[in-house]
Amino acid sequence: MGETLDTRWFDPARLNLLLGLLTFVAFLAINIRRAHSSKAGLFIRPIAGLKALDEAIGRATEMGRPVLYIPGIGDMSEVGTLAAITISSRVARRTADLGCDLRIPCYDPVVAALIDGTTREAYREANRADAYRAGSVYYVSATQFAYVASVTGTMLRDRPAANIYMGSFYAESLFMAETGNLTGAIQIAGCDQVTQLPFFVCSCDYTLLGEELYAASAYLGREPNQLATIAAQDWAKALAAAAVVLALILSALGHPEFGRLLRTS
Amino acid sequence: MRFGPLVVTFLTGATLIAIFFIPHHRAQETQSIILEWADVVYAFALVLGSLTLWTMHQKKVRQRGEGWFYSAVTLVSLAGMTILGVVQGVSADTVVGRVYNMVNAPLASTMFSLLAFFIASAAFRAFRARNVEATLLLVTAIVMMIGRVSIGEFIWKGFPPLTEWLLDVPNLAAKRAVALGIGLGAISTALKIILGIDRSYLGRG
Amino acid sequence: MAAATKSFWHRILGVDRRWIFLLVGIGTTLPLLFPVNLPVAPSPRVKAAYQAIEDVPEGSLVLVSLDYEPDIMAELQPMSIAVLRHCFRRHLKPVILTLYPAGPGLIESALAIASAAEGGRVRDEDYVFLGYKSGNQAVILGLGENIRGLFPRDFYGTPTDSIPIMKRVNSFADFPLLINLSGSAIADYYIRIGASRYHRPMVLGSTAVMASDYYPYLSSGQIKGLIGGMKGAAEYERLVGIVGDARHGMDAQSLVHVIVVLLVLLGNVALFATGGPKARIGGGA
Amino acid sequence: MMSGFDTWIAALLTLCVFSFLYRDNPFYRFAEHLFVGSSAGYLLAVSYQNVLKPNVIEKIGHGQLLPFIPLALGIMILGRMWERTSGIARWSLAFYVGIYSGIAVPSYLQAQIFAQLADAVKPFQPGWGAINSALVLLGFLSVLAYFFFSAPHTGLHGVGGRIGIWFLMVAFGASFGYTVMARVSLLIARMQFLLRDWLHVLPGA
Numbered sequence: 004m005g006e007t008l009d010t011r012w013f014d015p016a017r018l019n020l021l022l023g024l025l026t027f028v029a030f031l032a033i034n035i036r037r038a039h040s041s042k043a044g045l046f047i048r049p050i051a052g053l054k055a056l057d058e059a060i061g062r063a064t065e066m067g068r069p070v071l072y073i074p075g076i077g078d079m080s081e082v083g084t085l086a087a088i089t090i091s092s093r094v095a096r097r098t099a100d101l102g103c104d105l106r107i108p109c110y111d112p113v114v115a116a117l118i119d120g121t122t123r124e125a126y127r128e129a130n131r132a133d134a135y136r137a138g139s140v141y142y143v144s145a146t147q148f149a150y151v152a153s154v155t156g157t158m159l160r161d162r163p164a165a166n167i168y169m170g171s172f173y174a175e176s177l178f179m180a181e182t183g184n185l186t187g188a189i190q191i192a193g194c195d196q197v198t199q200l201p202f203f204v205c206s207c208d209y210t211l212l213g214e215e216l217y218a219a220s221a222y223l224g225r226e227p228n229q230l231a232t233i234a235a236q237d238w239a240k241a242l243a244a245a246a247v248v249l250a251l252i253l254s255a256l257g258h259p260e261f262g263r264l265l266r267t268s
Numbered sequence: 269m270r271f272g273p274l275v276v277t278f279l280t281g282a283t284l285i286a287i288f289f290i291p292h293h294r295a296q297e298t299q300s301i302i303l304e305w306a307d308v309v310y311a312f313a314l315v316l317g318s319l320t321l322w323t324m325h326q327k328k329v330r331q332r333g334e335g336w337f338y339s340a341v342t343l344v345s346l347a348g349m350t351i352l353g354v355v356q357g358v359s360a361d362t363v364v365g366r367v368y369n370m371v372n373a374p375l376a377s378t379m380f381s382l383l384a385f386f387i388a389s390a391a392f393r394a395f396r397a398r399n400v401e402a403t404l405l406l407v408t409a410i411v412m413m414i415g416r417v418s419i420g421e422f423i424w425k426g427f428p429p430l431t432e433w434l435l436d437v438p439n440l441a442a443k444r445a446v447a448l449g450i451g452l453g454a455i456s457t458a459l460k461i462i463l464g465i466d467r468s469y470l471g472r473g
Numbered sequence: 474m475a476a477a478t479k480s481f482w483h484r485i486l487g488v489d490r491r492w493i494f495l496l497v498g499i500g501t502t503l504p505l506l507f508p509v510n511l512p513v514a515p516s517p518r519v520k521a522a523y524q525a526i527e528d529v530p531e532g533s534l535v536l537v538s539l540d541y542e543p544d545i546m547a548e549l550q551p552m553s554i555a556v557l558r559h560c561f562r563r564h565l566k567p568v569i570l571t572l573y574p575a576g577p578g579l580i581e582s583a584l585a586i587a588s589a590a591e592g593g594r595v596r597d598e599d600y601v602f603l604g605y606k607s608g609n610q611a612v613i614l615g616l617g618e619n620i621r622g623l624f625p626r627d628f629y630g631t632p633t634d635s636i637p638i639m640k641r642v643n644s645f646a647d648f649p650l651l652i653n654l655s656g657s658a659i660a661d662y663y664i665r666i667g668a669s670r671y672h673r674p675m676v677l678g679s680t681a682v683m684a685s686d687y688y689p690y691l692s693s694g695q696i697k698g699l700i701g702g703m704k705g706a707a708e709y710e711r712l713v714g715i716v717g718d719a720r721h722g723m724d725a726q727s728l729v730h731v732i733v734v735l736l737v738l739l740g741n742v743a744l745f746a747t748g749g750p751k752a753r754i755g756g757g758a
Numbered sequence: 759m760m761s762g763f764d765t766w767i768a769a770l771l772t773l774c775v776f777s778f779l780y781r782d783n784p785f786y787r788f789a790e791h792l793f794v795g796s797s798a799g800y801l802l803a804v805s806y807q808n809v810l811k812p813n814v815i816e817k818i819g820h821g822q823l824l825p826f827i828p829l830a831l832g833i834m835i836l837g838r839m840w841e842r843t844s845g846i847a848r849w850s851l852a853f854y855v856g857i858y859s860g861i862a863v864p865s866y867l868q869a870q871i872f873a874q875l876a877d878a879v880k881p882f883q884p885g886w887g888a889i890n891s892a893l894v895l896l897g898f899l900s901v902l903a904y905f906f907f908s909a910p911h912t913g914l915h916g917v918g919g920r921i922g923i924w925f926l927m928v929a930f931g932a933s934f935g936y937t938v939m940a941r942v943s944l945l946i947a948r949m950q951f952l953l954r955d956w957l958h959v960l961p962g963a
Contacts, residue, residue: 373543377544
């Protein structure tokens, strides 16, 4: 570091990370094959909040009131935002099918541009391109509380029947969820920020906890390849749990070396 | 038609993963350049977003729709801040800097402080001992609220260590598992996009 | 049970939330007007943060990234002042930067207060203020490579190459300690890159909410100490031996906590008085 | 420090926001629209001053050619303004998504997965500490079990998942209780501003 330039083409201290990544990619490949070869498909347990998503959109349609979809205040460097974009396209497809009004205020301008595209496409696929209103997906301001002010204003004035929160949320979570609770909307949240989960749990009807947000983005598609990624994650979790237990037993027997393999630089 | 963009995503994604494992200075410099480009793309996305914001409110003002006056407020402040900021700069001694401290900063911190009210009303409404789970939630929260402030120590010396224990043991255990799950979910979501398994972000539902 | 009492408890359960808001408002204002000054006891994490700064050899440069804007300055500004005062008192030389565009104004004011309180400190000799740089994660990656390249000039326009003490540092690796006070994902980036990738000892100050998120990093040793929120800042003020805004606010803090706890207890009494626990968690009234 | 006029504006806007607690009203609506316009404009100006000017305009002015690449990508994103050209924005978005997906994979792998695991395998502490270590392990494994999607929550897995939910609830309660403090701090600071800087009924700065 400092003045001398690094000329190595591989960092040996990161070998364990590379092996970890390759293992995960292998799990992914195996599960994709499994998903395609087995007739019944992979078993993935249902996620309660997702069924509620359909019901909420249905109820909004009956009531003739809009659905408000809030993709969080993460930027693209947070993967929760990517999940929010994927889920938005499923939600849009559903509102397009049912002919329900959808509003998506965005915090991040890139996310707004992406969701605008996915939503248009969803309406086109549902043969309802005409029903898509320009301005349904809009950028507000990449300033946390200016965004919140605008979203809560929309909640109070347009009275959406369902508020769907998906993505990375920070302090604003409670502000929006409590305002939504006040207006009596059905509220469904999914968030990968552990600190904000308690607020969604307290103020929403259903909450996808942590990684369920990511699982939801795969689950909603119901494509074998997507489901395979959930199974691959489960394998990795099982491997991690086994590694932890094994390492603890080995270190109790006086061999702490195994645990050190997990250290990274 | 979408094949091209998919290749672009794959190539940039794969390159950045590879760079992580390559300490060579050329690789690191390449990464800096790519990230700088990303900043520029983001800046243009801001322009795009602000233009749509402008059009939306301009339409309301022109049609004299409900609440058009408020849209006019947005238009004036948006145009004013942008033009002055581009011409004069944004540091604390400029008009924009002053407006920021006089308008944006107090609005942001007051909005934020409203959470103190909401957290009290949410606690009152949701913390009811309806079942085991809800009871655990409510008891931990109460211990935490009392134990973290000075008055907790007056009531019982054991409160502060108990809150530490709650944070260090059950909280740590749960958060570690959640963090691991989120990590795996995030990696697989990102890989799905790089490998083209999930294309919905490009507009395919 | 008499019908009148029953309807009282029902009314408690369905009370308009604005009455709760009013109680919280009063609970905050009264103690500010009539303080009683409850004492503050430092927690082990804050002590560890204090100790990490104590352990740096006198005269060293420390990298200080103050990443917050006015909306959360309530929690982090008193912390910045206390930490800077501690650094000055120990004759450490902070090299300060911010990743938020509205950060510099707050930092200048914190520097002015800290420097004046510690008998005056000289810019570019006792500290360097590099100013703001956009790009979050990209900047932090750059800090590992070439700091003077990343910040060719400091906040006041002085070329960084011409500042004598800056000649000693150009990357994370050159600092014995990294201090980050932030209320966002910036802290994660610093942990991932500064602390994990470059193995720098790091002290983190965060908003009270984010703090518990970082406990795992504390126990894994990726960060050395953690100051959480206004309470953490008050504890730090106590360790350094000063009384600032954080310690002034602690009475109101206690009272509002008591109000919220009493409200929750009242809600549960009402719940049992009106027919006991049933229904589900969450959702709500 | 703010002048008298600026303090007055800031204080009045603070009151506009507080009025939201009673109900939605024209003052809040005004503050909301002002805030949106002023913050969006500020961001635009900041990104011009800090990104577009130094990284594109000045570099191209110095005869560099490389900045034309991000400039082109940025201009392409503006294609989203019109239906007919909106497809062209896909290329820039694909590039942008690729970058952040690529960065996410190794960073999450390192900080969320390996670092957490490396910590989880630390040997048990001696004495009473061992009980805490065992509880952390139990919590970790049971919460992982809760998040295991490939099997139904029955049998041993069901029991694990149930214990996992308890750990999660305690962690949530801890987070909630811990957060109350932060929110109240922000409200205190706002009140300090109103009472001290504006009304001068508190002593101090």
